[in-house]
Amino acid sequence: MHTRKLVLRPNLKFFILIFIFFQQDLLIAQAGDERYSIKGQLKDGLTEGRINGATITLKETAFATTSMNGGNFLVENVYNNRFILNINAPGYQSYQSVVNVKNDLDLGMITLFPIGYENPDENALQKTIRATNISELFTKRPNFIGGNQVFGIPPEPKRLEGNFYLDVKWNKASILLYRDFEVLEGYYARFNISTNTFELRMDEEDVVTTLPGLRVQNIVWVDEVANVPRYFVNGMDLKDNGVPVSGFFEVLVDGQVPLVRRTIASIRESNYNEALMVGERNDQIKKRNTYYYLKDKNIHKVPNRRRKLVSVFDEHTEKMENFIKENSINVKTPSGLFVVFTHYNSMFEGYEPLIPKLLDD
DSSP: OHHHHHHHHHHHHHHHHHHHHHHHHHHHHHHOOOOEEEEEEEEETTTOOBOOSOEEEETTSSOEEEOBTTTEEEEEEEOSEEEEEEEEOTTBOOEEEEEEESSOEEEEEEEEOBTTOOOSSOOSSOGGGGSHHHHTTTTTOGGGOSOOOOOOOOOOOTTEESOOBSOSSOEEEEEEESGGGOEEEEEEEEEETTTTEEEEEOTTOOOOEEEEGGGEEEEEEEOTTTOOEEEEEEGGGSEETTEEOSSEEEEEEOSSSOEEEEEEEEEEOOOOBTTTTBSOSSEEEEEEEEEEEEETTEEEEOOSSHHHHHGGGGGGHHHHHHHHHHTTOOTTSHHHHHHHHHHHHTTSTTOOOSOSSOOOO
16 A cells, blocks of 8 residues: 555646646636737937947836847837836936837837936926927827826815816826936826825826825926927926925926916805805815016016016017017917017027917916
């Protein structure tokens, strides 16, 4: 009996191993054995040169590669799933993007900037946030394929009408963080004015995470309806009478004298008169826009009279006054201010318009 047990035990182990391998093959077959590749190219945002030796990884996986031969990289044999793509190159800002692998992906040209890069001009935006990556938010990035489902806003308190969002829509965003100047892509975002926080989610998912505004240096999102970019800078990098400002400013016109807009949300209490049955029954959230111009990172409220406004443009005062008169521009309107500041900044070499038109909330 003892000898027979010794003979049967190896056979039992053999059949167990066969069963395990069979089960593994079955699971792989059920999950699908398709494998895909992710490729792209890296360039320096200052020199336009290609970046070799960067490490490209898919977070929390073993998928990794290195850029070479003109900044090209290729990650192979990737299975169908959603990943966070990390790019790290010595001396450069790190880059992070959400990629949804459903087929072979070509991420195209990705721009990296040196760590600690500062804009040599007195513009409102770091060049990082105006890089080639931003234009890709519109249509070219494969990780943004798919519709933009609007995630429902939680019900407001019973007697409070409105919301504290700068824009209630979820818009594709590219975010520049203060820490290590890391660039985040692949998220949909919206901004809560009251709490100074960004809400982020991935496409086709309802899970929302929050990102404190204090961590964000710049953000650009593509308006889901108008299909134009909107740029925002952290007020901590600006000054009002020498003091940093809380919240975010939208950059409408960049250049020598940028035009920015700040949106404030406040609660207007109910003025309903029970006896007369007139007035607003509920409290309401109201949003108000204020326009500023920047000089040496200091914000100044835009004058609402033509004579005071043209004095902002120093030696070009007379030219700007003639331009306003000849074109019958109403400087008391946002669109009029947009035209005036766009014309002034276009006088200087290297000017590039940020947005093709003004969006009024």
